[in-house]
Amino acid sequence: MIPWFVGSVVRNEGKKFLRFTGDVDLSQLSSEGETRGDRVSLYIHIPFCRTLCPFCCFNRYLFKEEQARSYFIDLRKEVDMYGALGFKFNDFYFGGGTPTVLMDELGDFIAYLRAKFDVRRISLETTPRELTPDTVAQLQTLGINRLSVGVQSFDNTLLKAMGRTLFKGEDSIEKLKLVQGKFDTVNVDLMFNFPTQTLEQFRSDVKIFKDMGIDQATFYPLMPSPHKMDALERKFRRVDTSREKRFYDIILHEVLDSGYKPATAWCFSRGDRMIDEYIIDYDDYIGVGAGSVGFLGGDFLVNSFSLEGYHNLVAQGKLPIVRMRRLSELEHCRYYMLTQFFGMGLNAESFRKRFGADIHSKLWAELIFFKMAGIIQERDGLISVSRRGMYPVGTMMKEFFASLNTLREYCIESGI
Ligand SMILES: C[S@@+](CC[C@H](N)C(=O)[O-])C[C@H]1O[C@@H](n2cnc3c(N)ncnc32)[C@H](O)[C@@H]1O
Ligand code: SF4
CATH class of the missing domain: 1.10.10.920 (Arc Repressor Mutant, subunit A)
Incomplete structure (x- = not known):
């Protein structure tokens, strides 16, 4: 209740x-940059994926190399605009999409950030499929502190229902073995309350995470957008939120009671508190990239979601913010x-x-x-x-x- x-x-x-408005008033940005610019984190959105998962509501597009290369150029220009406004970022979060789709561009972009800012911490999301010995070594060299791997489930039947058919649960386990101990924190994302997912399947996912001794897990309840929800319900009948609490109770009993500490209500870590969400760690954050959302001094700032719209604005030397809400x-x-x-x-x-x-x-x-x-x-x-x-x-x-x-x-x- x-x-x-x-x-x-x-x-x-x-x-x-x-009720976001298209009348974007960015006049407060420069004063925020000058007064609080060193207490704002930077979220960098890389909206490309090699395949698109049907349940996912993030701004993501099928990977095309040329388009992605030009996107990294725009990202630099956008970050430069914030630098010119006085922002001095220390803490960086790469999310997606799949930030590792072009490792050479990612490497150059991180080198550019290091030249421009005092980089203290970098968090980065990826999928198990991306992790090869070579990419893992590169990510280590780039100084990634927290690596977050979107596993979703280790159960092959469920992965198939999720539309993640190209990668098996046992392959994810092998990839996680490859990264364990190589970063300050390794996080796995696991989803719960997906239609057809049983409590037993979820319990088994949690057990694998614990048995492997992974540093951290973030458990996401299924959160479809309205049209994704319609599509899921056409395929699986009902998305039943009344089951959600029973999944969450498994997290409380199997994870919290086994000594993991909650960094958030969904993220549990072994050992010291390791923060997951940039929106929790910092009161204010700027988002760069297509479809990223920032929050600054009480204003939500929303970037253009369309790749073309994003590029056109940045090419004109304008911040690509198209909606805001004070x-x-x-x-x-x-x-x-x-x-x-x-x-x-x-x-x-x-x-x-x-x-x-x-x-x-x-x-x-x-x-x-x-x-x-x-x-x-x-x-x-x-x-x-x-x-x-x-x-x-x-x-x-x-x-x-x-x-x-x-x-x-x-x-x-x-x-x-
Ligand atoms: C933006 S994704 C990036 C991770 C990476 N691309 C992957 O899929 O492995 C971050 C996490 O959001 C979660 N997620 C994506 N769509 C979701 C949805 N509709 N409901 C709940 N969680 C979702 C997944 O657990 C995913 O790992
Ligand atoms: S869940 Fe991850 S891999 Fe799948 S479409 Fe979303 S961002 Fe891309």
Whole structure:
């Protein structure tokens, strides 16, 4: 009941994502760059994949070499524009798509970042299929700190249902053996509540992850955009969200109770806290590349999703931001609370520094509700998420991502 309630509140709030406006006012960017430019992380989107998974809602296109090479040139130009505005990034997150589709371009791009910024940490996503001894050695040389591998499942029947037919579960295991111990953190992405997925299949995926002693796993509940949902339901009948909690309980029992620590409600690590989500680690982030979304000082900034639109704007020396939404102060406080709770806790002093006010006065009704529902507890200025609160907090985040997916689908289909 509580997860449903909090999820529906976020879902309704999330609909406001569709109220993004095309009147883009970037006047605050240079002052943000000058005042807070060293406390902003950089997300770099590489939207190319060798095959396209039917369930995926990210901005991705079938890989074409020439197009991808010219895209890397545009990326540099876009980063240069942020550099000129005073941004000094230290923390970088390459997501996709598949950032490793062109290793030579990736290498040159990282060298360029190192020449321009004080690079402290690089996170990078890839698929198991991309990992050869050669690419792994190159990624090590490039100084990738956190390597995230999208396994989705080790179960071949499920992989087939997901449309990931070219790579088998046993091959993923071999690829993971190849990367283990070679990076500060190796993460695997596993999905749950996919139609046809059984609890037993998921339990077995979790067991393989644990038995292999992989550093970190991020468990994604299926979050289809509206049209992807229709397509999945035509193929498999119903996407049944009522089963989701039973999958999540497996994570709590098999992962959390085995000593893994939650970095977020979906990401669990062995040993020290290893952060997964750039939106949790940094309050503000800039996104570069086609279809990336940034968040800066209360503004969501959305880049052109179309490769052509992206290229045309960058070629004219313009930032490719085509939509934005300025949050009201209350929305901004709530967004901050949501992301911090997803990261398992909120520091009241950090809230005061960001908003110049006490969280208990700004969000008193929300805090009372969350406390009464047993979702959070407060001690010495730290508001932390309880074990019982993890699923509802994940549900809130899922609804937030679902509204982003709706926005993505709208932009992709409208050629924005
Ligand atoms: C953008 S993908 C990049 C990883 C890489 N391209 C791959 O597929 O292996 C990051 C992760 O998002 C998750 N993901 C993609 N589409 C999803 C969806 N519709 N619902 C839930 N998770 C999804 C997958 O677990 C995937 O590994
Ligand atoms: S899940 Fe990964 S490989 Fe599949 S289409 Fe999405 S980004 Fe590409």
